[in-house]
Amino acid sequence: MARVQPFGMKFLGCLVMLACMLALAVRAAEPERPFTETLTAEQKERLGLAALTPAQQEELNAAINAYTRGAKTAAVEQAVAQVQQRAAEDVQVAQKKAADEAVAEYKKKQEPGVIARTLDVFKRRQEEDKRERFIAHVVGEFRGWQGGTYFPLTDGQLWRQTGTDTYELPPVQNAEVEFYQSKNGYWRMKYNGSWITVKRLQ
Numbered sequence: 001m002a003r004v005q006p007f008g009m010k011f012l013g014c015l016v017m018l019a020c021m022l023a024l025a026v027r028a029a030e031p032e033r034p035f036t037e038t039l040t041a042e043q044k045e046r047l048g049l050a051a052l053t054p055a056q057q058e059e060l061n062a063a064i065n066a067y068t069r070g071a072k073t074a075a076v077e078q079a080v081a082q083v084q085q086r087a088a089e090d091v092q093v094a095q096k097k098a099a100d101e102a103v104a105e106y107k108k109k110q111e112p113g114v115i116a117r118t119l120d121v122f123k124r125r126q127e128e129d130k131r132e133r134f135i136a137h138v139v140g141e142f143r144g145w146q147g148g149t150y151f152p153l154t155d156g157q158l159w160r161q162t163g164t165d166t167y168e169l170p171p172v173q174n175a176e177v178e179f180y181q182s183k184n185g186y187w188r189m190k191y192n193g194s195w196i197t198v199k200r201l202q
Contacts, residue, residue, distance in 0.1 A: 148162075159201065169192075
């Protein structure tokens, strides 16, 4: 024998169903949140959307909404083209700024004072290149110098220290030394980063 539910239970069940239907209707009536507002800051950073301006975000949201609602492809392409065009304009602005800075730097280098200093450096380097220099080997043991030291070379030349500087080293056989002419005309002999003024005897 079927059990008859009390009237109060049936009424309560109807109220619950009505409340559920009202909740669904309210939720369906609520406007959808734009796509960019559903993303966290980290998600926007990963997707490359953090740098978009509010206008670009609005265009992106409009394109996504049009796509999800089955709008024509032409409308989506137009929205994407507008975003790309604005991005291209931003790139052009950045390129123009870089070009202007490069031109300004070039003009600065063309100022008379800068040109004169550059020419001076160039002339000094030319003079240094014209100065004589050569590599030679000292005959026998080389022990540095102690003031007035003689340096016979393997090619037959003989040089002598003109000063009294001292630089003592352990014996080195056939040491390789460098001779070069200074800007004031004196000759220097250089070994292991140290140098002395010398004079050629033969």
